[in-house]
Amino acid sequence: MRMTAAKALVECLKREGVEVVFGYPGGAVLPLYDVLYDEKEIKHVLVRHEQGAAHAADGYARATGKVGVCIATSGPGATNLVTGITTAYMDSSPIVAITGQVRREILGKDSFQEADISGITMPITKHNYLVKDPDMLPYIVKEAFYIAKTGRPGPVLIDLPVDVQAAEIDYQPVEKVSLRSYRPVYEGNIKQVLKAVEAIKEAEKPVLFVGGGCINSGASEEVLILAERCQIPVVHSLMGKGTIPEEHPLSLGLLGMHGTVSANLAVSECDLLIAIGARFSDRSTGKVSTFATMAQVIHIDIDPAEIGKNVKAHIPIVGDAKRVLQQILAHIEPKEHPSWIKRVQEWKEKHPMKYREEGEVIKPQKVVEAIWHLTKGEAVIVTEVGQNQMWAAQFYKTKYPRQFITSGGLGTMGFGLPASIGVQIGCPDALVFDIAGDGSIQMNIQELATAVQQRLPIKIAILNNGYLGMVRQWQELFWRRRYSFVQITAPDFLLLAQAYGCRGIRVEKSSEIEEAIKKALEVKDRPCLIDFRIAPEEKVLPMVPAGGSIDKMLVD
Amino acid sequence: MRHTLSVSVENRPGVLARVAGLFKRRGFNIESLAVNITQDPTTSRMTIVVDGEEAMIEQIGKQLNKLIEVIKVADYTFTSTLERELALVKVEATPQTRREILDLTHIFRATVVDVAENSLIVEITGDVEKIDAFVNLVRPYGIKEIVRTGKIVMARGMQSL
Ligand SMILES: Cc1ncc(C[n+]2csc(CCOP(=O)(O)OP(=O)(O)O)c2C)c(N)n1
Ligand SMILES: [Mg+2]
Numbered sequence: 001m002r003m004t005a006a007k008a009l010v011e012c013l014k015r016e017g018v019e020v021v022f023g024y025p026g027g028a029v030l031p032l033y034d035v036l037y038d039e040k041e042i043k044h045v046l047v048r049h050e051q052g053a054a055h056a057a058d059g060y061a062r063a064t065g066k067v068g069v070c071i072a073t074s075g076p077g078a079t080n081l082v083t084g085i086t087t088a089y090m091d092s093s094p095i096v097a098i099t100g101q102v103r104r105e106i107l108g109k110d111s112f113q114e115a116d117i118s119g120i121t122m123p124i125t126k127h128n129y130l131v132k133d134p135d136m137l138p139y140i141v142k143e144a145f146y147i148a149k150t151g152r153p154g155p156v157l158i159d160l161p162v163d164v165q166a167a168e169i170d171y172q173p174v175e176k177v178s179l180r181s182y183r184p185v186y187e188g189n190i191k192q193v194l195k196a197v198e199a200i201k202e203a204e205k206p207v208l209f210v211g212g213g214c215i216n217s218g219a220s221e222e223v224l225i226l227a228e229r230c231q232i233p234v235v236h237s238l239m240g241k242g243t244i245p246e247e248h249p250l251s252l253g254l255l256g257m258h259g260t261v262s263a264n265l266a267v268s269e270c271d272l273l274i275a276i277g278a279r280f281s282d283r284s285t286g287k288v289s290t291f292a293t294m295a296q297v298i299h300i301d302i303d304p305a306e307i308g309k310n311v312k313a314h315i316p317i318v319g320d321a322k323r324v325l326q327q328i329l330a331h332i333e334p335k336e337h338p339s340w341i342k343r344v345q346e347w348k349e350k351h352p353m354k355y356r357e358e359g360e361v362i363k364p365q366k367v368v369e370a371i372w373h374l375t376k377g378e379a380v381i382v383t384e385v386g387q388n389q390m391w392a393a394q395f396y397k398t399k400y401p402r403q404f405i406t407s408g409g410l411g412t413m414g415f416g417l418p419a420s421i422g423v424q425i426g427c428p429d430a431l432v433f434d435i436a437g438d439g440s441i442q443m444n445i446q447e448l449a450t451a452v453q454q455r456l457p458i459k460i461a462i463l464n465n466g467y468l469g470m471v472r473q474w475q476e477l478f479w480r481r482r483y484s485f486v487q488i489t490a491p492d493f494l495l496l497a498q499a500y501g502c503r504g505i506r507v508e509k510s511s512e513i514e515e516a517i518k519k520a521l522e523v524k525d526r527p528c529l530i531d532f533r534i535a536p537e538e539k540v541l542p543m544v545p546a547g548g549s550i551d552k553m554l555v556d
Numbered sequence: 557m558r559h560t561l562s563v564s565v566e567n568r569p570g571v572l573a574r575v576a577g578l579f580k581r582r583g584f585n586i587e588s589l590a591v592n593i594t595q596d597p598t599t600s601r602m603t604i605v606v607d608g609e610e611a612m613i614e615q616i617g618k619q620l621n622k623l624i625e626v627i628k629v630a631d632y633t634f635t636s637t638l639e640r641e642l643a644l645v646k647v648e649a650t651p652q653t654r655r656e657i658l659d660l661t662h663i664f665r666a667t668v669v670d671v672a673e674n675s676l677i678v679e680i681t682g683d684v685e686k687i688d689a690f691v692n693l694v695r696p697y698g699i700k701e702i703v704r705t706g707k708i709v710m711a712r713g714m715q716s717l
Contacts, residue, residue, distance in 0.1 A: 122574055123581050127624040130570075147624060181566065181627040305618035308611070 001172075005134040006031040006165040009098070012141035014041055015173060018069050020060065020425055021045070022053040026073025028100025028113060031165035045425060045454060048446035050077050052418035054084020055444070057095045059419030061088070062405045063380060064426040065218075067148050068095040074102055075113030078159070079120065083412060085155045086124040090409025091239060092212060094153035096144050097121075103163035104132060118159045126154030134167035142174040151184030152303040153216055184302060188319035188327050195315050196274070196298045197331045203272035203296075205340045206232045209255060209284075212239030212408070213277015213301060213321045215401045220244060222325035223276065230335040232274070233344045235263040237284045238393055238408040240277070246397035247377075252348060256284040257544045258390045261351035261553060264544070266344050267292050268551040274298045277321040280310040281409065282546075290549040300324045351555075353394050355538075360509040364388070364463045364534045368395035370513045371433055371461060374521065379431040379459075380405065380423055384416035384440030386470035388463045390540040392435040414443025417460065421447060424456045431459075431521075438464040438490045448500040451527045459520045460529040462493060465536045473539050477554070493531040503528040558587070559613045559633045560709055563602040564717050566625040567593055574623050575602065584608065584616050588641075590706030599627065601717070603708045630717055637709040642681045644669070645691060648698035649676045657697055664690045675700060683707075 003011075009032065013021070020043040025033045036044050047053040050072040057068030068088075072081050078099040088095045102111040118130040127147050129140050137160075144156040200206060210223055220243050227234050227250045234244055235255040244251055253260040255267055267273060273295040278284065285291040288311060299306075299313035300321055307316040317324055355365040368391050371379070381396050383389040383406040398404050405423060407415040420434040441462055451458055463469075472486040497504025503523045507516045507530060520528040542553035565571045572591060579586050588605040606616060613631065620629045649657055657676060661668055666680035680690050684707060691702065711717070 118570070119573070122577050179624065182624050303622070305615065305622055309615060 001170070002168055003171050004031060004035070004165065005137045005167050005169050006035045008138055008169055008171040009141060009160070009165070010035045010039055010042065011171060011173070012138050013069065016141070016145045017066065018042055021069040021071055022047055022056040022060075022422065023071030024050050024053055024073070024077060026077050026100060026113070028074035028077075028102060028162045029071060029165070031162060032071065032098070032100070032160070045421070045450065047418065047450050049444065050080035051084050051414065052421070052444055052447045052450065054081045054095065054097060055087065055415050055418035056422035056425070057097070058084060058088040058093045059382065059405055059422030060426040061093045061095050061422075062091075062419070063402050063423040063430070065402065066426070067145055068093070068422060069098065070095065071098045072100070073113070074100045074117075074162075075115045078117040079115050082120060082124065085121055085157065087407050087410045087412045087415060088155040089124045089126070091407065092153050092216060093155070094148040095155045096148050097155060097157040099157065099159050100165070101130070101159045101161040104161045105163070107161065118157065121157050124155070125157050128157040128159070130159045131161070131164050134164045134169045137164070137169065138171060138174045143177050143179065146177045146179075147182065151182070152213075185318050186302070186320040186323045188300070188317045188324035190327070192315060192317045193324065193327045194331065196317060197328055199272055199296055199298060199315060200230055200274070200328070200332060201335065204337055205270045206230070206272040206274065206337070207266050207270040208232050208234045209237070209267065209273055209275040209278050210234060210240040210243040211237040211276065211278025214240055214243040217277065217302070217321040217323075218401070219276065219322035219325055220401050222322055222329060224248070225329055226325060226332070229329075229332060231337055231341055233266055233341070235259070235267060237278050237281065238406060241393060241404040242398040242401045245399045247399075252344065253353075254393055256286065256550060257546070258394065258540050258542065259550070260348075260353060261542060261555070262344060262347035264550040264553060265347050270295045272296050272298065274300070276300045276325065277302070279306045282310075285311060286544045286548050286550040290551075357510070358535070360511060362507065362510050362513065362532055362534045364391045364465070364532070364538055365395050366510065367461060367463060367513055367532050367534065368392055368435065370517055371435070372396045374514065374517045375431055375433065379433045380427065382406070382416050382420040382423055382432060382434045384434070384436040385411045385413045386437045386440060386468065387465070387473065387538070387540045388435050388437040388440070388469075390470075391463065394540075396435075413437075413440040417441060417444050417451070418447045420458045420460070421451050421454065421456060424458050425454065434458060434460045436460055436462045437469060438462055438466065439468045439488050442490060445496070448497075448502055448527060452501040455525055456527060457524050458527045460527060462529065462531050463534050464490065464493070464531050465534050465538065467536060470540070472537070476537070476539070477543070478545065493529060497529045502526055504531065505529070506531045506533070508533045557633075558605060558607045559631055560637075560639070560707065561604045561606065561617065561620075562630045562632050562709060562717055563604060563620060563626060564594070564628040565600050565602060566627065567598050567600040568625060571600070571625045574625065575620065578619055578623065579606075579616070582616070582619060584612065588706040590708045603706060605707055628717055632709050632711065636712045638712060639683050639707055639709040640681050641684055641687055641705055641707045642679070643687050643691070643702060643704040645678045645680065645694065645699060646701040647676050647678060647694050648674060648700060650674065653697050657694060660690070660693055666690065
């Protein structure tokens with residue numbers, strides 16, 4: 001069928017099952033926006049800043065497992081996506097970013113609003129395209145979605161010159177991709193799988209370490225079966241949170257810098273570490289040379305480049321977490337290690353996550369606990385970055401995968417609010433709680449307008465300490481309390497909420513926490529922001545100083 | 557230790573930038589690089605010489621493989637290969653020295669490809685050591701310019717990438 005490439009693009013998006021795009025128009029995407037004007041099947045969400053579009057697409061992808069799509073114009077529109085794309089890249093989140101570009105004839109001439117976005121995003125995308133031949137567009141879109149969601153997922157960018165969008169092409173749906181150079185391996189090598197089975201059989205002090213790959217591949221059930229069948233305690237990375245219910249007796253919680261004592265000690269003492277879809281980031285391992293020194297390491301990952309990159313793997317298995325676990329489960333017999341389990345349970349009981357109550361002073365941990373309690377542990381938690389993120393991770397015990405959405409790898413302040421928008425749009429029935437900091441929320445606060453326009457009942461809990469708290473904590477602990485530029489003022493969040501058309505609640509006393517959350521839960525037609533005035537100098541503990549051994553934690 | 561990687565890639569614009577960017581980003585240093593089209597016009601071959609420890613080279617290979625447009629990566633360091641580099645060497649040549657330079661050229665099975673009043677251009681191919689040796693021998697006559705290609709390699713016998 002004859003149609004413009006812009007029209008064909010939208011047809012392709014529909015064939016990929018795209019229901020929503022997050023975008024912001026401009027001169028170089030006018031042909032595309034003209035098609036979207038009449039489009040009934042794809043919802044367009046107008047953000048207030050392109051960074052918000054990328055985070056929203058990312059949040060949507062993380063919550064639903066589908067590919068998120070964002071659109072921006074050329075030049076500044078495209079460069080505004082960069083932080084969002086990098087955030088998705090670092091956390092292996094499948095998004096497709098579509099950018100306008102100046103017309104082909106004036107490419108490379110520093111034309112108005114020209115930025116070499118395919119060059120700029122080379123190191124932060126799984127792949128990208130600059131489309132010069134309009135006829136190729138349907139193939140490219142097919143490929144882009146395929147690459148974004150298969151193997152180790154990641155962002156893909158398609159840069160589309162405005163005249164390419166306007167060009168007429170003969171559109172034929174593309175059914176299949178053929179990429180000779182891209183063949184992700186899903187099935188584990190059986191010899192390696194059997195070696196792993198043997199190692200699990202022999203182990204006396206095994207630990208399972210689950211990462212974001214378990215969430216991406218949907219491996220929760222298999223992880224739980226393996227853990228229960230062989231009585232293996234489970235620790236998670238920040239990205240792996242939600243793989244198994246955290247209230248499960250075998251769950252030890254978060255590993256690493258702000259992890260639990262039991263997780264850090266268990267990994268330090270184990271004789272077998274089974275890492276699944278986890279990339280051994282420095283936030284998980286601390287000092288590598290003292291990390292899990294007693295352990296044989298089985299490393300299961302879909303990305304061969306992750307294996308052996310940070311930590312030596314004795315039994316590497318390249319493959320999809322779910323698939324490889326199924327292969328292992330097919331050969332594994334029940335097993336028990338009562339003394340190991342007993343030891344681990346003792347650590348767990350002796351060192352729970354804790355904090356000190358101080359009368360009416362609001363403790364952030366207590367806020368998160370209250371949110372957990374009042375949402376029955378079933379809200380989708382989105383976070384900003386800093387102390388708020390760590391308290392959310394420590395005190396909101398998740399039940400299911402895709403329930404905890406956070407910028408782990410890049411640590412992007414300003415992620416939470418726009419990501420919450422994507423989450424709520426992807427999961428209209430979910431209760432979405434953004435746990436925020438007063439600094440981070442100001443980085444993409446403009447997206448409140450988007451949430452109001454879309455009538456999204458997102459709850460935003462600002463843990464307002466008047467500080468860039470995490471940086472302040474480092475300055476307190478490692479820079480002799482020299483609080484250099486970490487005191488941050490904020491607007492009156494109540495007035496701000498009002499100005500944007502949100503509900504706003506302020507809480508200044510510990511005894512009012514629950515009441516406020518209950519009130520917020522009643523708001524169904526717009527966002528509700530709660531400004532919790534928390535103890536300004538509360539610290540996130542335990543803490544392993546950067547580059548330190550994870551068995552040496554500051555506990556108070 | 558020095559490794560020679562033979563990398564087969566899609567013959568498309570931007571691929572070289574992706575490969576070069578990857579080396580820079582991951583802190584790997586390219587010592588020499590040669591790229592050209594192969595028997596299949598959709599495929600180019602890159603020969604990359606890189607110096608580093610075993611673990612680092614392995615990581616380079618894996619990272620290269622992750623690039624969508626990289627089709628295959630082989631480390632030819634321990635394979636029996638033919639390796640060639642080509643150099644053009646512009647040497648000062650007076651009527652007194654010209655004869656000696658021509659003799660040297662002859663011994664090295666190199667060719668004189670340009671003759672001017674006071675200089676010669678010698679084209680020489682061979683492995684790195686041979687070219688180095690030739691350059692060292694003609695250096696006393698005065699070298700005005702050297703242009704060398706990156707190294708290319710091919711496995712001996714039936715085996716191909
Ligand atoms: C975009 C960006 N800039 C800077 C940082 C460095 N940084 C990490 S945490 C943090 C403080 C965050 O402050 P706030 O949002 O108030 O959270 P708190 O730690 O106080 O809970 C900063 C500045 C970052 N992670 N992201
Ligand atoms: Mg703060």
